[in-house]
Amino acid sequence: MYIEKILPDIIRKNEKKILLMVLDGLGGLPDISTGKTELETAIIPNLNNFAKRGSCGLTIPIAAGITPGSGPAHLALFGYDPVEYQIGRGVLEALGIGMKLGKEDLAIRGNFATIDEKRVVTDRRAGRISTEENAKLVSMLQAEIPEIKGIRCTIRTVKEHRLAIVFSGNGLSPELSENDPEKEGLPLRKIEVLKPEADFTGQVIAEFLTRVEALLAKIDSKAKTILLRGFSRQPEIPGFEEKYKLKAACIASYPMYKGLSRLVGMDVIENLSSFEEQVNTLLKLYDRYDFFFVHYKKTDSSGEDGNFRKKVFALEEFDRLFEKISNLQFEAVAVTGDHSTPSLLKSHSWHPVPIAIVSPNMFSDDVDRFTERSCARGMLGIFPATNVMYLLLGASLKLNKFGA
């Protein structure tokens, strides 16, 4: 991004603290019967008061019309160009179940699948086997295949037929084609080496699959092989300390967000299960960090379920607990979402996301409700999510003057 060219010359450390609160999937769409969104329906006096005190706007997660996954949406909020720093599917799958990745590790997402004697894929999900069966298979495979050619294999269950595999060691490369034919009734594809640097990795993967298939052949299961997809390593990404001179903490409960935060160099606080625990942790750690990322999951999961009422309740729960942090002396607090998840669509969406920022160095505009339509009239305007970090840095006086 344009702005990153000059950032190293102007970033400075000071004592001021920043809080970024992300309500996952915050934005919604109007309910057909009431004409009101989840935010417009919820009773959220603390968020409304926050909006009243701050500058409001809408953020565009990636670009007009583009629906983001959680990875790119969070990277954008953290100030990284989500198109420049793309995170592979294998890495996301591994981060999503809390696997820790080294810089050189190769992460892969897998499906247990059924093949016939001619190696034609007859079921890409092996009858959508249960998570329990998956766990048993993974446990057996892990015990039998701890390593291949000096490369450590870590195999973990995700859910149903899905698993994640991480290979650790030297000389690995993601430059391989996938074996998934993408349609049932077609033969398993051969995994091709796409660049010479991946020759060795190709041998490791080939031996891995041979051994997996031999082991699965001995037992009674629809799982006969693994479709391997999303070969990837984590991107080389400058961390918060290097890029922003911020000592940063992630206060999240879900593995994916913790993994993304670790990727950008945040300290990840572990063993937080409820949002109340997260808020209490923020209160407790306030003195120890310059920057806090607090992640609230329920707004997204209820939206994905298409459960409008549940999303309204999730907003109201957030609102009640949000009050507890109102006495902390942050120089800049942003409350926003990573993307919209309208209950109406039961999925992430591209719609711009409400944001309010409160800082003694910013304006209170005339927006007094924290909703999509109110924030659209705020004085921050409608702007790329990648600007959020820069607004927070500017508001907390952490950016020196550019030029004289």
Next chain:
Amino acid sequence: MYIEKILPDIIRKNEKKILLMVLDGLGGLPDISTGKTELETAIIPNLNNFAKRGSCGLTIPIAAGITPGSGPAHLALFGYDPVEYQIGRGVLEALGIGMKLGKEDLAIRGNFATIDEKRVVTDRRAGRISTEENAKLVSMLQAEIPEIKGIRCTIRTVKEHRLAIVFSGNGLSPELSENDPEKEGLPLRKIEVLKPEADFTGQVIAEFLTRVEALLAKIDSKAKTILLRGFSRQPEIPGFEEKYKLKAACIASYPMYKGLSRLVGMDVIENLSSFEEQVNTLLKLYDRYDFFFVHYKKTDSSGEDGNFRKKVFALEEFDRLFEKISNLQFEAVAVTGDHSTPSLLKSHSWHPVPIAIVSPNMFSDDVDRFTERSCARGMLGIFPATNVMYLLLGASLKLNKFGA
């Protein structure tokens, strides 16, 4: 910038005239006791009426969160990408005291400094000597060192311990390291040649410093050497005539803004000290140019002083004199600032800056006050300052259709 790729194909000359009025450091922040900004406090009926007649918005000087210096902020308003065209510190220092620079000239900013017999810097500002003493030293040095190896030396006092030096001649290069150790108690650094093309310049500078130190050694002064910083040449930048087909005049009183205007090919009107003189000059020269840049300084200097009342008065003074130009037949008039200088912060800031543009070819929106919060609701939206010139060109029908 994106837009510059097509500009040469569509720019056209016509008889219509453009006025760009820049109130330096225009934007502010609310006073803690009243909750109102300088613009919201000032009585500015003419500016409010102008906003009412025009299209309003907020400009982003460089990018979200980035506080600009005067150089990049003005270049942006003039339609030049301020990150692409960075102006060195030496050039800015020289322009700031009205020195004229040729394309090949090397400009340097200097500090008179004290060193001990071991060449350790004991005072980076030579006891912050008076401007008078500085002027005496500079006069002596200038007389004794008119040139070195065929390169003309021009030495000028800036203020207190600060001076500017311009070397003129062939074969100069800014690729040298600085001799300033940046901390007292450390030895003077050796000036290193960073690229072979700067070999000759390195010799010139070395001889310059040797002669300066020999001359200073003979007199009773804390100034014993000069710390040389910000070696730079002016960027090669297409001028207004070439880029926009505009014959442009700069009506400013401060040297820095005149220097920047000269850099982009404007005719600079000299010997203007009051804003009233500037306005009268505009009236007088109206027939002679296509484009006028009028610069008003007091809003910035009072903001930098942290003097809220004085900034309010400065706005009111501008407002009174602004009325005098209301009968001129400009096709497009913009009133804006280069950046914000909130009295609250006593410095430049990153906050978007109010703008209003009046043109028979534009809309009057429903903004009727020229303030930060009102302009945020204007129909120009919140947009990069580099767009201002293009809006003015468009409004004055100086851009042909792009494509058929």
